[in-house]
Amino acid sequence: MARLCKDLAMRTGQSARQRVAVLVRDGVLPMELGLVHQLFGGARSPSGERLYEVRTCAVTGPGMIRTDADFPVGAPHGPEALEWADTVIVPASHEEDEALGPGGLSAPLARALDAARHARLASICTGAFVLAAAGLLDGRRATTHWLSTDRFARTFPAVTVDPDVLYVDEGWVLTSAGEAAGVDLCLHMIRRDHGASVATDVARRTVVPPHREGGQAQFIQRPVTEPGLTSTGEARSWALRHLHEPVTLTEMASRASMSVRTFSRRFREETGLTPMQWLTQRRVDRARELLESTDHTVDRVATEAGFGTGASLRQHFVAGVGVSPGAYRATFRGVGDGAAGDEGQGRVG
Incomplete structure (x- = not known):
């Protein structure tokens, strides 16, 4: 009930700026850390006020954290930020995540996550291994990077792994696939908190698609049209201009100068979805x-x-x-x- 009350207060603007803590560990992917700050930090109310405060924290306390690049990053906060936060996001650390199993967290990390159970918890990429190792995903649906889903499923049989989606929203626990899907997950959480207009504004500022449904495929067979092949992009653009009108599959295929069968196959290859x-x-x-x-x-x-x-x-x-x-x-x-x-x-x- 406490979580429900907090959620309603967050959504209706009855509380102060929402608090997001990003838990970084040695080997963190800098892009995943940066995208959380970029997206949540860029969310504004209609009057221009910041809607989130984002803090970077480490279980070992303030200090420098190694990344998977050739530079470190500073974590200004320690584990107390996890108790402070309304939302805790765990980016990937490939050097640590792949070695995790049930109950395999270090004692400090286990204590930190236990203190964060009051918050909405989310992971990006293989950060899902951390949530699963803490038992937070048992009995729930979850996803992670498609290259790691088989290992994830074997390691955590109590978790229902969906290997084909961008992100999974299980209420107060959310997981996403790779780095780009982390963008989709953050926009989804912003949309859930403050609506489509705020999330679309953040996406526009960041120059990313405003909304990709979590159920869209992680791995799109043909994300870029190969030379000599006709894209379905023009048909999609036409459909967006005519959303208020009846739009048929035959019309869309005609716009792309394809048969319905070819168009449907190409459309799924390029978007991960059927045209309808x-x-x-x-x-x-x-x-x-x-x-x-x-x-x-x-x-x-x-x-x-x-x-x-x-x-x-x-x-x-x-x-x-x-x-x-x-x-x-x-x-x-x-x-x-x-x-x-x-x-x-x-x-x-």
Whole structure:
């Protein structure tokens, strides 16, 4: 219950700046440490105020930490930062992670993670080995870098490993795949805390995609179009401009001058999703933006996002976001329960 109350306070802006601690260990990947600071540090309220305070800490106390590059990094804080934090993020340390097994944490690290159990916990890449070794992932779904998923599954049989996704959100414990998926996970947490508009602004400033669903494939067979092959990019751009209209697979394939079968295969190779999965995700993204920035009825949001009917919007929104459109708007715009409950009459605000 305490966590639930804190979550609601965080989401509705009733608390001070949210506190994020990044736990670094010898062998840390500098990019993973930097991306946490870049993304959470760049989140701003509509009035321009910082929404997060980020601190770098080490279990051994303040000091210099070796990285997997040819330079060290400084950790200004010790394990007390883990008790201070609302969110604790564990980046990878390949020299330590691959050797971990159940209960295999050093005594100081085990004590530190035990003190952090009040917080939302997240890992990037093989940082998931740390959470699993502490028993925090037992009975949960989790992921890690695709090169390490087989070893992870063998080492931690109590964890349900999903090797094919970018990140897994299990509520107060989240795990992500490699470094780029760490960007997706951080944006997902920012979106969960403060809504799509804030997360999109952070992504825009950082020049990264604003939203990749956690269920998207880690390893995309053809991320760059090979010479002589036609990309599906133009069809995707066209579809984004016509989200409010009926968009069929045949139309998208025609835009790419391909047969439906070839287009579908190429689309999955380039994005990791089927064309209709991708289209639904983009429409849910559009619905989020409208719910945060307008007072449109649920039927109008459905029309402008391309779902056609309020019932269709609700079905896909709940499946993709986990809450109804009315509950989403109430969370991120402070709309009262009465407005959220008017969805049956076509109102969400």
